[in-house]
Amino acid sequence: MSLSEIPIDVLKDEIAALLVEMSAHTDEPEEPGVTRLLYSASWLSAQAALAARMVEAGLEVRYDNVGNLYGRIGGTRGGEAAVLTGSHIDTVRHAGQYDGAYGIAAGIAALGYLKRTFGRPVRPLEVVSFCEEEGSRFPIAYWGSGNATGIYDWRQAGAYKDEDGVSLEEAMRAAGFGRADGPDCRLAPLAGFVELHIEQGLVLEHRNRRIGIVETIAGQRRYALAIGGAANHAGTTPMTLRQDALAGAAEMALKLESLASSWGEPLVATVGKIEASPNTPNVIPGFVEMTLDIRHSDEWSLSAFSDLVLNEIQRIADRRRLRLGVTPWLATKPVPMSERLTARVEAACAGLSLSYQRMVSGAGHDAQLLAPVCPTTMIFVPSRAGVSHSPDEYTTPEQLAEGAAVLVSVLYDLAYKE
Ligand code: HGY
Numbered sequence: 476m477s478l479s480e481i482p483i484d485v486l487k488d489e490i491a492a493l494l495v496e497m498s499a500h501t502d503e504p505e506e507p508g509v510t511r512l513l514y515s516a517s518w519l520s521a522q523a524a525l526a527a528r529m530v531e532a533g534l535e536v537r538y539d540n541v542g543n544l545y546g547r548i549g550g551t552r553g554g555e556a557a558v559l560t561g562s563h564i565d566t567v568r569h570a571g572q573y574d575g576a577y578g579i580a581a582g583i584a585a586l587g588y589l590k591r592t593f594g595r596p597v598r599p600l601e602v603v604s605f606c607e608e609e610g611s612r613f614p615i616a617y618w619g620s621g622n623a624t625g626i627y628d629w630r631q632a633g634a635y636k637d638e639d640g641v642s643l644e645e646a647m648r649a650a651g652f653g654r655a656d657g658p659d660c661r662l663a664p665l666a667g668f669v670e671l672h673i674e675q676g677l678v679l680e681h682r683n684r685r686i687g688i689v690e691t692i693a694g695q696r697r698y699a700l701a702i703g704g705a706a707n708h709a710g711t712t713p714m715t716l717r718q719d720a721l722a723g724a725a726e727m728a729l730k731l732e733s734l735a736s737s738w739g740e741p742l743v744a745t746v747g748k749i750e751a752s753p754n755t756p757n758v759i760p761g762f763v764e765m766t767l768d769i770r771h772s773d774e775w776s777l778s779a780f781s782d783l784v785l786n787e788i789q790r791i792a793d794r795r796r797l798r799l800g801v802t803p804w805l806a807t808k809p810v811p812m813s814e815r816l817t818a819r820v821e822a823a824c825a826g827l828s829l830s831y832q833r834m835v836s837g838a839g840h841d842a843q844l845l846a847p848v849c850p851t852t853m854i855f856v857p858s859r860a861g862v863s864h865s866p867d868e869y870t871t872p873e874q875l876a877e878g879a880a881v882l883v884s885v886l887y888d889l890a891y892k893e
Pocket residue numbers: 608609837838839840
């Protein structure tokens with residue numbers, strides 16, 4: 476399939492319009508960027524808007540019991556496993572408008588074009604809006620694809636609470652999901668999963684490539700640290716007698732940074748969230764909660780570095796007479812993508828005369844949950860200056876449309892050919 480056959484401008488306009496529409500569904504309209512957290516009002520309205528677009532594209536629409544939204548074109552040959560594309564509808568706080576939403580918007584545009592142009596495929600073709608991937612509201616990530624692939628069971632939702640003490644189960648039920656008689660979440664066996672996503676990094680722009688093809692998704696270790704010291708008077712407590720939880724947390728964060736820098740690429744480590752209490756100017760902080768996010772594309776390095784840094788953090792706590800609690804809340808291994816599907820994407824890029832390169836994804840994606848259960852591949856388009864998880868996230872409409880053209884070509888190849 477050559478680029479000339481695919482209406483690039485139609486895809487470009489449809490995707491642009493849908494992304495603008497999606498970005499209006501935010502929990503914090505006065506704040507910069509998009510904040511769309513699982514089961515919030517804006518999450519519900521965004522899924523409803525996507526369902527309406529899927530119907531307009533001629534897709535059969537359904538929700539599963541955690542709120543994953545599917546649009547389907549039935550196949551002409553009974554009993555065939557479906558080909559699935561899609562991504563996640565939730566965002567981080569103050570996100571850009573592309574992370575997750577782009578893969579869904581392009582999937583709807585691609586399926587609409589394929590159905591209008593070629594009719595029904597041999598095997599079913601579906602696009603999914605996974606309900607949650609980021610882990611932004613509850614201390615669990617991949618809630619959508621995790622339930623779809625059986626890693627999670629929606630009945631365990633009561634174990635997780637957000638910052639306001641609302642449980643995942645209460646939020647899920649309030650959104651109309653998690654019903655005892657609700658539709659099954661578990662996906663039937665799939666012929667393949669293709670996720671289109673922004674790169675969220677600098678490689679494609681730096682190497683002047685139009686398309687990235689992911690070979691491996693990096694593994695992650697995320698921890699919640701609870702650091703206990705002694706709140707005390709800032710004016711009367713000598714420096715030598717303090718158990719300052721925030722000063723200890725700061726030393727731990729700098730130790731994490733220096734160890735990660737000396738360990739070397741592609742390892743990355745981040746303290747993304749920190750809360751001190753009582754968070755009062757004239758009180759020595761008595762308690763701090765903070766998060767660790769560690770990533771590597773090699774399992775041994777990820778494990779060895781995590782052990783090293785947790786030992787160093789414990790030594791800092793001991794020396795400062797601080798109490799330390801470490802709660803692991805995410806551990807994912809590096810996940811290789813399907814070589815067979817990667818070759819299909821390379822052929823599609825060649826057919827479309829689009830430069831590409833194979834690469835590692837430092838960001839986690841729903842594709843890493845699907846890869847163990849079906850042939851899976853990821854297609855990247857460039858991110859301007861590598862910026863993501865920020866209102867400044869940007870990819871040009873032409874680059875978005877080129878990614879969608881590759882998606883159209885690969886989905887045609889997988890679903891329409893015998
Ligand atoms: O954090 C990540 O890697 C992804 O954006 N969820």
